[in-house]
Amino acid sequence: MAEQHQAQEQHEQTAEELHELKRIRREKLADLQAAGADPYQQVRFERDHHTIEIHEHFDELEGKTVRLAGRMMSKRIMGKASFSDLSDRYGRLQLYIKRDNVGDEVYKGYKKFDIGDIIGVEGEVFRTQKGEISVAVHELTLLSKNLAPLPEKWHGLKDTDMRYRQRYVDLIVNPEVRDTFEKRSAIVREIRNFMDGRGFMEVETPCLNTIPGGAAARPFITHHNALDIDMYMRIATELHLKRLIVGGFEQVYEIGRIFRNEGMDTKHNPEFTTIELYQAYTDYHGMMDITEDMIVHVCEKVLGTTKVTYQGTELDFSKGWRRMTMAEAVKEYSGLDFMAMDEKQALEAVKAKGVEIEKGKESWGDLLAQCYDEFVEEHLIQPTFIMDYPVEISPLAKRKASDPRLTERFECFVAGRELCNAFSELNDPIDQRERFERQAAMRAAGDDEANMMDDDFVNALEYGMPPTGGMGMGIDRLVMLLTDSASIRDVLLFPTMKPLGSDQ
Numbered sequence: 001m002a003e004q005h006q007a008q009e010q011h012e013q014t015a016e017e018l019h020e021l022k023r024i025r026r027e028k029l030a031d032l033q034a035a036g037a038d039p040y041q042q043v044r045f046e047r048d049h050h051t052i053e054i055h056e057h058f059d060e061l062e063g064k065t066v067r068l069a070g071r072m073m074s075k076r077i078m079g080k081a082s083f084s085d086l087s088d089r090y091g092r093l094q095l096y097i098k099r100d101n102v103g104d105e106v107y108k109g110y111k112k113f114d115i116g117d118i119i120g121v122e123g124e125v126f127r128t129q130k131g132e133i134s135v136a137v138h139e140l141t142l143l144s145k146n147l148a149p150l151p152e153k154w155h156g157l158k159d160t161d162m163r164y165r166q167r168y169v170d171l172i173v174n175p176e177v178r179d180t181f182e183k184r185s186a187i188v189r190e191i192r193n194f195m196d197g198r199g200f201m202e203v204e205t206p207c208l209n210t211i212p213g214g215a216a217a218r219p220f221i222t223h224h225n226a227l228d229i230d231m232y233m234r235i236a237t238e239l240h241l242k243r244l245i246v247g248g249f250e251q252v253y254e255i256g257r258i259f260r261n262e263g264m265d266t267k268h269n270p271e272f273t274t275i276e277l278y279q280a281y282t283d284y285h286g287m288m289d290i291t292e293d294m295i296v297h298v299c300e301k302v303l304g305t306t307k308v309t310y311q312g313t314e315l316d317f318s319k320g321w322r323r324m325t326m327a328e329a330v331k332e333y334s335g336l337d338f339m340a341m342d343e344k345q346a347l348e349a350v351k352a353k354g355v356e357i358e359k360g361k362e363s364w365g366d367l368l369a370q371c372y373d374e375f376v377e378e379h380l381i382q383p384t385f386i387m388d389y390p391v392e393i394s395p396l397a398k399r400k401a402s403d404p405r406l407t408e409r410f411e412c413f414v415a416g417r418e419l420c421n422a423f424s425e426l427n428d429p430i431d432q433r434e435r436f437e438r439q440a441a442m443r444a445a446g447d448d449e450a451n452m453m454d455d456d457f458v459n460a461l462e463y464g465m466p467p468t469g470g471m472g473m474g475i476d477r478l479v480m481l482l483t484d485s486a487s488i489r490d491v492l493l494f495p496t497m498k499p500l501g502s503d504q
Helices: 002-034 051-056 104-110 160-165 167-173 175-197 238-247 284-303 326-334 343-352 364-375 429-444 455-462 475-483
Strands: 065-078 081-088 091-098 118-127 133-144 221-224 229-233 251-259 271-280 307-310 313-316 322-325 384-387 403-407 409-414 417-424 468-474
Touching (some): 051 091, 065 133, 104 133, 167 175, 271 284, 322 326, 326 364, 343 364, 364 403, 429 455, 468 475
Parallel strands (some): 091 133
Antiparallel strands (some): 118 133, 417 468
16 A cells, blocks of 8 residues: 555656646747747658668768658757757667757757657768767758657656557657567568468458357447447457358458457457458368468568567477377376267366366366366467367367367467467358357357357358368467567557546
């Protein structure tokens, strides 16, 4: 309690100091505007170079005039000459600002500039006596005034809550954060390049649905005023994409936002991004190959290596990922051999292991899945495909012909967490209807994550869907792994946050 009180006092003191600094800067702005130098009247500044180009092509640009724009991140006044650092999207560059070069009035105004002001400059590229690449400024323009001072404490910021709430400040002062999101953009771009190169077509499907389907998740509910019906934010793109397979688009994918009204932690946010892809005339083995090839491609193109350090552990994404069945994994990590037990024997063995069995989930398949969650998942550090899931937890996957208790489904696990989920897609409309009916019964019994009956999807299957492989992967979790980010909030520009001052 004392620590909370102390933190509150520190917060209030910081807020008071910030309020005073803002007041001073507003006065500076008023002086500028009174003198006819209102920065907000600037509507355009033509720049012809970025900071990175000056550094990378100094030999070509030395002695030439360039125009740059960005945020002033430091200021060192040394009498009649000063130095500043200019920051743009690509990096920083030192500016040399001399009164004799810019004129008395401009230099006098520059001395009143604040850290964080956005400026435009024109000047000559040179190297200082200390060897630092710089620009000797002869034209200086204030383009926008920073009225909210950048707190020095934000360098190496520990207050993650404020970083997420004020991502714009986080991006300004922490270059490594910008690098994470540059990498995220590159990862998504290379996924698209890979899929397009394999002949897949990118499509878009509805975010608003009359039935939430394609996953076991609690949906967000909204109301459509014109139609006067409740609708659901999509929890997956699966069922619409498979309708397109029925329609003859044999290779489709969608990178899109998904919404699930569930808990939040370091691996879950209510809205997140996935890629789902479907290919006719292949199965889950084909999906394993595509998944492995895709991630290898992304690693090589974005990082230049397939070996990645994540939270102190080296992960090797190079080809040759381990593949094992769920039953094999449970046997390896718990000693329980489900393939040698019937339902009664499995129930007794699981109880003997001390596993808390969920009510209504005492079937052989449910017990296998519970043991997997209990004993296996945390041990899967290197990329591993876990195959052949029980039918009870796989309502959209095709049964294995050799063992109808199981389905042709896999999930990929890395660093002890699920990265993707894939099936040989169920294309039997009769079997699909029966599974939907079981899900609907579970929902009626109180499981609000169970699927609803989707008659239109069953109707689509009745027209005939070819044998199809499908895969869904969380983009955010992949970005976490490839940028060594501990929390999903570190790879979402604007993660979901509880409003400040909320009592709810």
